[in-house]
Amino acid sequence: MPATPLTSAEYLPFKLDPVAQRVLFVRLDAQQRRAAAFLDERALPANAQGGWLPLAAFAASDVRSERPADAIFHIGHCGSTLLSRLLESWTEVQALREPLPLRTLAEAWPLLSEVDSRLAPAQAAQLLQRCWQAWSRPLPGQRRTVIKATSSCNGLIEPLLSNFDMRAVLLDMPLRPYLATLLKSPDSLRDAASAAGERLRDLHARGYGEGLALHALSLPQQCAMGWLAERVRFAALAQQHPGRVLRVDFEQLLAQPEAELQRIAAHLQLDAALVPAALQSPAWGKYSKAQDHGYGREDRAHDLQLAQQRYAADIAAGEDWCHALVQRHPQLASVAA
Template sequence: MKTHSQESAAAALVADPAWFPFSLDAVSDALLFARLEEEGLRAASFLDQRALGATKERRQVAWDGAAAAVAGDARRDVHYIFHIGHVGSTLMSRLLGESASVLALREPLLLRTFAEAMAAGRWGETEIRDRLSILTALLSRTFRSDQRALVKATSFTSEIADRLVPAGSRALFLHVGARTYIETILGGDASRQELAVLTPGRVARLAGRCPGLVLNLDRLTEAQKAMVGWACEMTSLSRSADVLGPDRVLWVDFDAFLAEPVGTLMEAAAFLGLGMDAAEAERLVTGPLMRRYSKALEYEYSPALRREVLGDARRRFGGDIEAALAGLAALGQRWPAIGAAIGRSGVG
């Protein structure tokens, strides 16, 4: 039985948007809140362990206690950015987050916990709906009534994108063509290391949408693993887009954004209901954010440097990339989900 003091503590945490719902302990079903003021939330590239410094205040309450403190009529209007990874989603989040009417939140750990728990079948359907309602309310909190939360999710959270976007809210789906994606992944040491870790899970996820698909992990080149990553994440987004419908999803090709940044940024802002004129968009896309690495602003990463990275990957892995793209085309001929993804973004 919860005491009055426990109920009051949970209510205080839920009422204050500076107490961010950081993580959920699967064993104790306790929700950890971390205190991050507005500027801290805006600055964080990742709302996971990297944001949880030793000096941050933390409070833990039972999930049921936090849920009971959420009013039935609480705001549930958070917008989302979903993506396939390494396609400018953090940059888009930062650009849109420059608006005073946006509270940009990047990669909350709690979303990953939900995606993993739902994939593992930890909760029944009724409990999933109840928990998602509470999660949505917690992520919709802002510091001012004229703000709206915009959550940029981790890539594999796209598996539950259609369950996360609440009624009346919208989502940006960021992507690039398969060739650009593969070159991007092969162009960086960190992304290649990440690729090795993510590939087994991606193979399993992709096979779930492509019955009969069997891939031998030990025989895949790095380029083929990157191709599998593209196919997995694109088919994940496509499935969610089919459920949400075209009125609630705007597909944004990152290469198209770089070619026409002002128009693309204005289109994304308008889709989300944000007021942004051409002058403001021009100021943002010619400002420092476009010349920095969005996940770590202390490093330079301009569109010109990106072109150099992609060109270097083509020179070093050109044969493997072409073979991977040919393999992707063959997969698209056999499995409609992959074929539809190719139809949207292209192979080459």
């Protein structure tokens, strides 16, 4: 039987089009998947093979995989791409980075109850399930998948954990280096600001957003708010799903890579004997999203030191805002530590 998008692991759900109610499947080989930092238009090969299918046909399909993909979720610009590349040291692992349909569903998720939603709630849940099942199918020679999500997709962690027997790594870092990382890059700052609305809504839903409005926050304050909101979310998920969620601090991963990789391998049920291979991965010395650029731990430390000096006032504004909210809600002290 010839390979088809619905039956073959060679094809990935690549793009959702809620307006036209269709899904694009694209055929990508192992090398193309490994090279891709983002599974979006940037990963499309020349003369790409694939095609569009109706959403209804995809939702009704019987996509199967032996085990659901595990996941890396994160706050953004905190080493998640590096971690996903380190996990490729286990040759059994297929790492998929930032599949575009996941971002589309994350954007749609908070609006599902609104009258102008393009997707019905049940339809969106079914599409999330079908996409995850399709991404979970490894190519021949591999046995499992780890999906590195976009930072704007954290609202999907709970529905995924509730519907799949999967495990998740939740990656973040302390506030000061996080703010310095964002402030030194206009694109990173824009990413964090774009995610701030959903993060503020989540903070409100958990009872910590009284009196907070996005328009009243400066950009550094929006970034600090987003950091705190994700820390609150991650802490709640770890409590709700014990044993299936692992919190990882990127600064600790850099400072104690062997110990942290041992923890991550144990959590994801990977052979600990291959941790030394991950420690020797060339990914440590490259910019994770563009592997042809050298960028190691010393380069990052130097850049962060300069950013903390250059943007000291903005970093202080973000830290002061976070400290003030913790004073209003002392129960957040452990989350913000």
